[in-house]
Amino acid sequence: MRRHLPAFPVLGALFLLSGCQHIATVPVGKTPGSTGSAAITTPAADDNLHAVTWMQTSAEYRANSIQTYRAALAQLDAALADPQWDALVPEDRVVPAIGLEPAVVVDIDETVLDNSPYQVRLIRSGLAYDDATWAQWVAEQSARPVPGSVEFAQAADARGITVIYLSNRTLDQRAASLANLRALGFPVADESVYLGKGMPVEGCQQSSGSEKHCRRQWVSRKYRVLMQFGDQLGDFVQPRPNTAENRAALMNRHGSWFGERWWMLANPSYGDWQPALFDNDWSLPPAVQRAAKQRALDARD
Template identity: 35%
Template sequence: MKPLIAVLPLLFVAAGVSAKTVPVTTDLAQQNTQAVLWMQHAGEYRALCYQAYNTAMMAFDAAKARNSGKLAVMVDLDETMLDNTPYAAWQIQQHKPYESASWNKWVNAVQTPALAGAVAFANYVTKQGGTMFYVSNRSVRTFEATKANLLQAGFPNVSDVTLRLKRETSDKAPRLQSIEADGYKVVLFLGDNLNDFPELNTYHQLNEVRNATVDAHQQAFGQRFVLLPNPSYGDWEPGLGKGYYQLSDEQKAQLRNNSLKPWNGQ
C-alpha cells in the first residue's frame, strides 16, 4: 500500500497538468464557432467594418491631395470586401475542414454578400477618380464566378484588368508590381491579413516577425494600410509554428492550446 499511496499524489498532479494542456476539442471547425458567431451577429463587428471604410475614405482623400497621376486602391476580397461566414458556418455544422473543392463550390455558387460599407467605399474611390484593384487569392479558375459576384453585389469597375486572382502564387507582391507596371500608383491597401500588404514582407513569416513588422510600421496603419477584423482564419495561424500545415488536426489543436498565454490563477 505504501508505494501506491506515494504514487497517488503524482497521478493527481499529472491529471491536473493534463487537464490544463489538452485541448477541449480537436475539431478545428468547431473551434471557430465563437469567431463566426461574432462576425455574423455582433454590432461591434459591423461597426469595425464601417470604421475601417471611413478611415480608408479619409486616407484616400489625403493620398489624393499628395499625389497625382493614375491613383489606385488595392483591396483583398474575402473578409475585406466580401463576407464568407456562410461557408465557415457550413464547415462548423458539417464538421468539415477547409478544402479547395468545397470552397470553390461556395465561390461558384455566387452567393457571397458584401461586407457592410464595402460597396459604398469602392464607389467613393471610383467617383473620386481612383481605380479599385480587386486582388484576391481566390483561384483564377473561379474568375467568372467571382466577377459575377462582385458585379451582382454592386462593386464598380470590375473587369479583366482590375480583378486579379491567384495564378501561381498566393504572394501578392508580383500582382502589386504588375499594377504598378501598368502605370498606376497604389496609394492605399485594404485587407484582413498582413499578407494583403505586400510592402510589409510578412509572407510566410512566423508571428514574432509579423508582430515586429507591425510595430515597425505602426504609423502607416490607418493611412496607407487599413485592416479589417478577421478572427476566423488568416496567416497568423500558420504563424504559430513552423510546418503548421503539415501537422495533423490533433497536432494543430495542441499547438493552438499551447500557444495560449494564460493567467496562472493566482
C-alpha cells in the same frame, strides 16, 4: 486574404484536419452514458463556431467594419491630392508612383465579400474546407458585402480612383467573382482589375502562389496606390518566413501605415497568424497545433 485553417480553441476532443481553411467537426453523437432512442444529442464542437457566430450576428463586427471604411474615406481626398503618396512598400514598387493613375487595392474575401455562409455550411455539416466546395460557393455568387465596403468602393470610383481586386481566389474564378461584386454594386472597371492566385508576373518569382508580392509589383507598374485593404498581414506586405517574430518586426516597421495607408478588417476565423505559431506545419495533429497556441498565450502569471 489567404485561405487557411481557423484557430483551434482549447478542446479535449481531437478533430480531423483537411484542406487549408477549416477544421472538420466530429459527428453529432449520443451523450455519454445514454442508451437507446431516448439518448440526448448535442451539436459537435467546432473550433470555428465562436468566430463565425461573431462575424454573422454581432453589432461589434458591423461597427468595426463600417468605422474602418468610413475612416479610410475621410482620408482618401488627402491621399489623392498628394502626388508623393504611395501605399506600397519600396520592395513592391517597381516604377516610380509619381504621375501614375490612382488606385486602391483591396483583398476580396473577408475584406469586401463576406463568405461566412460557406463557413456555416462547413460547421453544420462537419466537413472541412476543400477546393471543390469552395469553388461551388464562389460559383453561387452568394457572398454579401462586408459592411461599409460598397460605399467606400463607390466613393473611390466617383473620384476617378480604380479599385483593384487582388485576391487569392484563382484565375478561373474571375468571372463568378466579378459578377458577385458587380451585383452588389462594387465598381469593376474591366477584367484586368481582378488579380487572382496563379497570375503570372513577368520578372517576378515567389515561393508560394498565394503570396501577393508579385501581383503588387504588377500593380506598381500601372498605378499609384493610395490605400490597401485586407484581413491578413500578407495583404499588405509579405512576411518571409512566416514566423511570429517576422510578423512582429513588420508591424514595428510599418505599423504607422495602418489607419493611414493600410486598413485591416477583422477576421478571427482564419489567417496566417495561426501557422506562424507552429512552424507553418499543417501536417501536425490538431492537438499539437493547439498546444503551440497555448504556449503562445500570456496569462501574466
